[in-house]
Amino acid sequence: PSMASNNADHTAKINNPNGPKADFMARRQAIEKHRKALPIAVVEKRLLEEVRNNDVLIIVGETGSGKTTQLPQYLFYGGFCRNGGVIGITQPRRVAAVTVAKRVAEECGVTLGQKVGYAIRFDDATSASTRIKYMTDGLLLREALLDPYLSKYSVIVVDEAHERTVHTDVLLGLLKTVQKTRSQGVNKNVHNRTIEAENGIQLEKENVVESTGIMKHNQGKNLSPLKLIIMSASLDAKIFSDYFGGARAVHVQGRQYPVDVLYTHQPETDYVDATLITIFQIHLEEGPGDILVFLTGQEEIESIERLIQERLPKLPESKCKLLVIPIFASLPSEKQMKVFMPPPSGFRKVILATNIAETSVTIPGIRYVIDPGMVKVRTYDASTGIEPLIIVKTSKAQALQRSGRAGREGPGKCYRLYPENEFYKLKASTTPEIKRCNLANVILQLKALGVDDILGFDFIEEPDRMAIIKSMELLFLLGALTDGSKLSDPVGHQMARLPLDPIYSKALVVANQFNCLEEMLIIVALLSVESIYYAPREKLEESRTVLRSFSSLEGDHLTLLKIYRASDEFLEKSKLVGSPDKAEKKLRKWCKQNFINSRSLKHARDIHSQIRRNVEQMGLCVTSCGDDTLQMRRCLAASFFLNAALKQPDGTYRALSSGLAVQIHPSSVLFRMKPECIIFNELVRTNQNYVRNVSTIDYLWLPELAPQFYALLE
Ligand code: ADP
């Protein structure tokens, strides 16, 4: 098939002279044609047969073959939602859950949120009538806290399992137990004795029930068995098959055209610059086809986007038709959908993506891939408890996935911005996240699910024992676990219910006692998004002057709070004189003038409204400390005491819990002030250890507010 025929459904967007109805029909037909042309379409019947015959099925298929969008529809029409059962499909990434749900709703001709919906943290687009539900793996884990048997699901599809996120790994362990329990649940009355004989499982079941109090809800209600499907893009199905007792694996043939891989002669010193040069080189010298660039994060994407926009006007007019489209996790979802739209005629799209475009989201029209070979990952140092995001080289598997994106619709080209011999030195595959992350969050959730013996949990791959112990220690210090390693009441239970990093959940639970929950909700929301500051390099000084009007001498947290409140006030005022849409538009302008990233701010507002709802549902009282900023800072100290640092004679700082030498990041309002004692929220490791989001505190507060930690240090 040519590139054009694969994009068939996009052409239907062109206005049809026969009116909107004909337009609609043309679009439906185009979608049907597109669906039938997908590689997975020819095995629809066989796949349904396999799902009927196997309780656990593993499906491996090339990216773009139609697994994520089609399989749930096959299951729906194949009768797997009879009796009201829901098909749940998990994704490691929010972006994928949202864009795929929108696409599938459109393919089914339904409104999003009705039959087809999605749910991700801080955003739920489902209803009682939702039967095909896309969600993040983390979200399904949270659902298990309220419904330990995941009883509303008839099928659960764990998609992108090869990504091996920590949530996917834990979810697989949980689903294994749930499936066992549910298949017994059906026969509960008939085979009573067998259940009693299998003591271990019965015990586990009782645990679950006891700790969540869900028993009443499920009593007498026969649970239907659960079908489990694990989907993956890589060829390595064995690890999943082994984990599920030799479960059956089937392969879906994909289509892949040859991709010409090009390397640089020398290693690049500045890959951002090399990326820019390559984009323009392709644009000016190569034939038609869109460009996909793999970058490490929002900041990098936004800075390259600006650089392209700056250079574009310098090109001859006939060459200016380049459309830049960013895609990354925190981008508002209407913007995310833009990658799927065809460019205006004559334009070439350049998609600037994080590694979400590797396998999660299949973007049509790509013929050129630029791969600088870098990826941002979370790492964890169990000895210091530090969990920085760092930029590392990709694995071979990732490099291959990336180049594969160029050959989906026809022969393509991939530009690896490193020399060929470097490729052979790359690691074969990425280490599963569970082996390189802080496990506090996961342990908190497992405990809330009634899994007390974390070291004995049936993980697909065991995490490091030291990391488990360190994370339990952290939870203990935060007051979430008792001496006996049980979830504490109420703090541990409250923390487990919040969809946040334990350290932030703790801050909210503590804020209640300091009468500043209203303020802390805002701060935690702002700390949960990528930086809300936006300062182009050439306007750095100007931006600092403008932002000075917001800055608080007490630190970055109170500065963030001031900015949020100022923006809120501005928005409310604008709403009084104009429509909500107009007000939002005005707010974006306000952001620009004040060097604030309006996307990040919007994201923070959404998070704020959700966590506010969460704490209200938990019965916490949202009160404000008004102008009493001392209370605020005491609350920060009581929550983030593990990230305290003391000034040293040479003007640097020593982090008290890890012993690391750190410096205040130049972006902090405290950069020049250098107070005696600080707490911080983020540690950035470049050639120096920088701390960001810093506030000044009194050293003596630490033993007073966190004796469980600082009494030991004395
Ligand atoms: P897989 O999960 O096997 O990687 P998908 O089901 O995600 O494959 O994608 C199948 C096809 O659907 C691809 O050709 C992709 O380009 C197309 N597609 C997916 N999402 C969208 C969308 N939002 N808009 C247009 N096309 C889409």
Ligand code: MG
């Ligand atoms: Mg997929």
